[in-house]
Amino acid sequence: MISKKEITSLLQEKDPHILETLWQQADVVRQRNVGPAIHLRGLIEISNICRRSCCYCGLRAPNEAVKRYRMSTEEIIASARTVFDLGYGTVVMQAGEDGGITEEWLCQIISSIKSSTPLAVTLSLGERTEQELAAWKSAGADRYLLRFETSNRQLYTAIHPDFGHTVSNRIELLAKLKTMGYETGSGVMVGIPGQTYEMLTQDILLFRELDLDMIGIGPYIPHLQTPLGQIGSEQHPEQVPNTATMAYTVLALCRLVCPQANIPATTALATLNTNGYAVGLQRGANVVMPNVTPFRYRKLYEIYPEKACFSQDTIAASEVLQKLSIKNRTIGTGPGGRSKSS
Ligand code: SAH
Numbered sequence: 142m143i144s145k146k147e148i149t150s151l152l153q154e155k156d157p158h159i160l161e162t163l164w165q166q167a168d169v170v171r172q173r174n175v176g177p178a179i180h181l182r183g184l185i186e187i188s189n190i191c192r193r194s195c196c197y198c199g200l201r202a203p204n205e206a207v208k209r210y211r212m213s214t215e216e217i218i219a220s221a222r223t224v225f226d227l228g229y230g231t232v233v234m235q236a237g238e239d240g241g242i243t244e245e246w247l248c249q250i251i252s253s254i255k256s257s258t259p260l261a262v263t264l265s266l267g268e269r270t271e272q273e274l275a276a277w278k279s280a281g282a283d284r285y286l287l288r289f290e291t292s293n294r295q296l297y298t299a300i301h302p303d304f305g306h307t308v309s310n311r312i313e314l315l316a317k318l319k320t321m322g323y324e325t326g327s328g329v330m331v332g333i334p335g336q337t338y339e340m341l342t343q344d345i346l347l348f349r350e351l352d353l354d355m356i357g358i359g360p361y362i363p364h365l366q367t368p369l370g371q372i373g374s375e376q377h378p379e380q381v382p383n384t385a386t387m388a389y390t391v392l393a394l395c396r397l398v399c400p401q402a403n404i405p406a407t408t409a410l411a412t413l414n415t416n417g418y419a420v421g422l423q424r425g426a427n428v429v430m431p432n433v434t435p436f437r438y439r440k441l442y443e444i445y446p447e448k449a450c451f452s453q454d455t456i457a458a459s460e461v462l463q464k465l466s467i468k469n470r471t472i473g474t475g476p477g478g479r480s481k482s483s
Contacts, residue, residue: 143397149342151394152381160390167393167425174400175427177470180477181458182231182263182405183224183433186442187212191237193267196300197333199364199443200237206366210438211241214250221254224433228458230476231261233286233430238267238304247273248280255281261476263326268307268314271321278321283478285318286326287311288357291333292347293340300333300369315351324478326355326403331391332383333361334369341381341391349398354479355428356395356402359409360388362445385413389424396425403428403479411449419465428477431456 154160188211191200200207212220217234224232232254236242251262264277265286274285289311291297301309311327318325329344348356361383363370381387388410395404405428406421414420418429432439432450439450456464458472 143394145342145346148345148394148398149338152338152341152387152390154390160386163393164389164424167396168423170396170400171404171425171427175403178427178473178477179422179461179467179470180231180403180428180473181227181229181461182233182428182430183220183227183229183455184233184235184430185212185217185220185224186236186432186434186438187217187234188236188239188242189438189442190239190241191267192240193238193304194302196302197330197361197364197367197369199366199445201367204366207443208441210441211239212435212438214246216435217250218253218257220433220435221258221260223455225258225260227433227455228472229260229431230473231263231284232433233263233265235265235286236267238269242266244273244276248276251277251280251282259476261478268304268309268311271317274318274323275321278323282323283476284324284326284354286328286355286357287315287318288328288330289315289344289347290329291336291340292329292343293336296333296335296340299335312347312351315353319351324354325351326357327351327353328355328357328359329391330359330361330383330409331388332381334372334380336381337379338381339379345391345394345398348395348402353399353402356399356404357407358388358392358395358404359407360385360413362409362412364443364445385410385417388413389420392421393425401479403477405430408432408449409445412445412447416465417449419467422465422467422470429461431461
């Protein structure tokens with residue numbers, strides 16, 4: 142088992158040969174533990190309305206430059222149908238923390254998707270009440286994604302202003318999601334201003350402690366219409382850089398520390414590196430989340446600028462390997478949950 146000290150040291154590694162060895166090792170561990178299958182999750186960004194003011198996110202409530210939307214029931218169900226028709230096993234419904242996504246409304250949508258397709262349903266809707274989360278679970282939701290962004294409480298508080306009287310505690314909520322029976326995913330951004338190697342080491346160790354089913358890692362990308370995006374790039378020696386290389390290193394370390402987890406090659410990675418999906422898949426990742434949001438909405442879901450998407454069109458499961466020029470891998474069939482190795 143890789144030690145805390147080794148993690149901190151590898152995070153700061155500059156020697157390309159050592160990094161190459163780490164990436165190859167992550168690929169071997171991925172193959173041994175979760176096999177050759179790449180699981181596809183179709184992402185529908187159902188609303189960009191948000192009540193929170195996270196200091197890094199372009200969808201934050203105070204950003205008046207965003208044209209806001211919430212997809213209709215019919216549009217969401219039609220997009221979920223597209224996910225199924227494309228041959229993917231999972232639909233992910235993601236949104237800003239939108240109070241207009243009500244308990245009953247989403248229950249109906251989840252039930253409808255579950256009764257008309259074999260898709261696994263994943264939600265990524267921010268911090269919602271236990272009552273809402275339990276209701277959505279009963280309606281058929283299988284998984285929930287909620288990144289804790291950083292395990293360092295001070296940095297966390299600095300970039301996540303409270304909402305009314307609620308004190309934001311994503312780590313606590315993740316534990317609740319697990320007890321409710323959700324397959325639970327979390328993750329962090331790499332290179333948040335103020336994030337140190339020591340903090341990032343703790344993040345990786347917390348992934349293991351939380352025994353997560355999914356881990357999403359992406360580089361932090363500054364958005365000019367946010368407070369964090371406005372501050373300059375003055376770097377102190379402990380600051381983690383928000384580069385693609387750094388994100389690959391974290392991804393590979395996650396694979397070593399949580400060998401069985403589902404780990405996506407994220408859109409943020411593909412935004413910094415044109416071949417980010419393919420490279421991520423060869424450095425520990427086993428999941429891709431192609432964007433299936435109707436195009437007119439997709440461009441409005443601007444959490445950070447220049448977000449990568451495969452293309453304006455959706456891409457069928459059967460075309461993914463060719464599109465990414467990936468060899469010796471397969472496309473996963475079925476929902477591709479943690480316990481199933483299909
Ligand atoms: N409202 C949901 C979904 C947020 S978007 C929630 O709060 O969970 C999903 C993820 O995008 C976030 O968890 C964050 O890690 C990432 N993200 C947001 N802004 C970003 C930025 N500027 N650069 C990189 N990733 C960002």
